[in-house]
Amino acid sequence: MRIARSTWLLLLPLTLSLAGLPALADAPAANSAVSANPAVSASPAVNTSTPPSPAAPAADAAAAAPAAGAPPAAAASGAAPADAPEQPADASTRALDEQIQDIKQQVVDLNKDLFVLEEELLFPANTQVAVFVSMDVGEFFGLDSVTLKVDNREVSNYLYTPREVTALAKGGVQRLYVGNLKAGTHELVALFAGKGPNERDYRRGASIKFEKGIGAKYLELKISDRARRQQPEFEIKDWE
């Protein structure tokens, strides 16, 4: 029976899912940590190093223990304890290990280059606008979320976890948003939500009109404490 073209078009997604998509899911995710899911969360993480998870050192120790145990075990299981036959094996193992380390380093370097290339491709300098968040002390304000609007259009809504707030308080700077804007005058509005003095719900806004020229534009949302008024202060700085 001949099947019409329209029927094939309907069957195409089903066919792809059965044949192709599981294979595509196994593709190496070199930038998976970078490409955030736009459906549920905004963008990149705070620019500080996260502490290693407890599982990792334990896993590393566990991995090191068998690895350390393997050469002695291999040496012990050798038939006659002749040193001469074992040396080539050790040397080849060492050479192989060095090759593996070289390949790992190449992969890391390649990943870094790909990330830079991706940034340049998606956000070329002549249209790039980046917004950063920084916090000074943070005694009078417990940051919960920041909402960004550019030209009255919401572009970012980021929720902060306690770990991220701690990182900001320690001096970290977060790239909250990066996007593309054409040259001209634009308006940025930032809404800060959190806990103010006396643990009360606190919402404040700040706005800035800026000129987008030929080069990249960087704006900083700075949260600082105004000790005289015992209140937090929110300002938007333009990095000229």
Next chain:
Amino acid sequence: MAGSGRHDFPQPIKELLVIRCRRRLSLLVLAIVLLPSLAGAAAVGDQAPDFALPATAGGNVRLSEHLGEVVVLSFWSSHCAECAAQLAALGELQTTYRSAGLVTLAVSVDDDMLRALQFARAHPARFPLLLDRLKGVSRAYGIDRLPTTVLIDRRGRVRFLRTDYHQTDNSYIAQVRELLDDPL
């Protein structure tokens, strides 16, 4: 009949045309049903979609901060009769395996946030109860029935997806243990 503009087909051809139309309609319905689930919902083997949600106890929780730990992600609703029992069972599991690196997060899909908060107060849990007001997380994970539990390994990949809960079924404990035994 000339000029009438209407063709009278013989009976067998009419039946064939009806069958063809029914087949195309059923395929169309099948495609409409399947396409959303194929479009973007997390499947077993996929990297678990990251998210950040507010917790009923205050503060925000981000999934990616638990990389290196095994995460049990449970979707619940105050309208779901089995969800309360499942949350209690997950609390026991969390207490038992917390030191081994188990993290439990429960995401509410309630439309009424007040109702969700009341449920959370009535059923205090030993893990964060999160509020997905905009349903973005539910959509990302393709939640279409409750309770649904997603088991995420230490590398952040979805390993098991359970769409039911029975009090006497302890197979999910074996799955959790398998993930906990899996080194990073």
